[in-house]
Amino acid sequence: MVTEADIPMCKVVLANRIAQGLLAEVSEGLKKFNKTPLLVGFLSSADPAARVYAEWTGKTCRENGFKFELREVDREELEDALIAANNDDTVDGIMVYYPIFNDRQDQYLQQIVDVSKDVEGLSHKYIFNMYQNIRFLDPHATKKSILPCTPLAVIKILEYLQVYNTFLPYGNRLHGHTVTVINRSEVVGRPLAALLANDGACVYSVDIKDVQQFHRGEGLRKRRHEVTEKPGWTLENCLPQSDVVISGVPGKEYKVPVHLLREGAVCINFSSDKNFGPEVKEKASIYVPAIGKVTISVLLRNLLRIVQNRTETDTQVEKQVEKEGNIEIATPDK
Structure with missing residues (x-):
């Protein structure tokens, strides 16, 4: 007889469902x-x-x-x-x-x-802003900086899963969460760790050689994240503490050691290879097996944003030209 305790409590969330909401947002913005x-x-x-x-x-x-x-x-x-x-x-x-x-x-x-x-957010200006936790391109905070697509896709997934606490101030909404990111590539892993830490999380960034902690200090006192080396640390130290585990190791051989996962963790795979075995459902509360469709949706969202930013810039230039054209320049008497 199957009891309630035998039924896996893990909810598998597919990227397509999350992408639909983002695409609806993009579609609405496109109408303008x-x-x-x-x-x-x-x-x-x-x-x-x-x-x-x-x-x-x-x-x-x-x-x-x-x-x-x-x-x-x-x-x-x-x-x-x-x-x-x-x-x-x-x-x-x-x-x-x-x-x-x-x-x-x-x-x-x-x-x-x-x-x-640059819809991929890979230009130096965007990368600098991301690591420095500068969220806008202008002093009036009307034009948002562009973020790399895959790290931003993970952020959007965590927002959809309500891991972000909307009762907290914007920019601090991951406060109280501990996240492990397994991958420290310059394309995805490191930017993702920085974004999560800038939003208030304590992040353990795990590479093949070592572990680094990304954080904003006790009580989120710092404006942007800092990085601390964790000598001797491995996944055995990180995973039991983490309520969110995000993995993107290329290679079919690698699997996240499920026995180390914290009970009820949120698990997200962004590798083209599955970093979590089927047994992840016995430990995780939520499992997202792939994020590709969300990444494409974020790409279109970025495209819409840069068009909006450019339109805003053109409008400001036009207003300035119009303003200068209305200024009467006094001509000295000859």
Whole structure:
């Protein structure tokens, strides 16, 4: 006889459900514009996964009222192609399917994309703002800074799951939560740890070599996060303390040790490989097995935001020009 205790209490939440709400928000915002924004994706990689992602991006764009153009460019010609897109007024947003060179040259290419068209939030200005916990581009706080898509997708998932406490002030809504992020890549893991800590969480960032703690100090006294090394720490120290566990280790061999999980933890997988085995449902209260569709939704949300930011800038310039045009300049008597 099956008793109530035998029934797994874990709720599996699929990315599609979360993405629908974000896409509805994007659709509403899109109605305020007279033109259809154009996103241009650059594919210079032979990686089949990059092509699948590009096709997925195009499909989602077209289904939600955006134009998408895929430009396949030899990697040695990509730099010139990006500069040309920067100078093309018909192009509203630019994204590149990385990796291309798999070295520092990729970082250089990220900085070529015009900050006003960078839907992936990889430009230096956006990365600086993210780590410094600067949330707006202007002193009047009318234009939000752009955040990298995958880390922001995880944030949106945690908001949807109501891990964020909306009773607390904006910017402190993860106060009291302990999070483990297994992955410290510069693309996802480190930015994600910084974002979570800037929102008030105590975050353990786990890499293959060590553990770092991202936090804003006791009582969230600091404006932005700081990083503390945790010598000798492993997952055995982090997981039992964490009410949220987020993993993105590339490779089918890696699995999060479920026996170390805290009972009732929220578990999120952002690797293309499943970092959690099926037994995670015996420990977790909520499990999100993939986030890809949320990432694409966030990409469109970023595209809408940069169009809004540019429109706001154009309006401010027009008002300033109009104001200056109305000023009478006194001419001295001859």
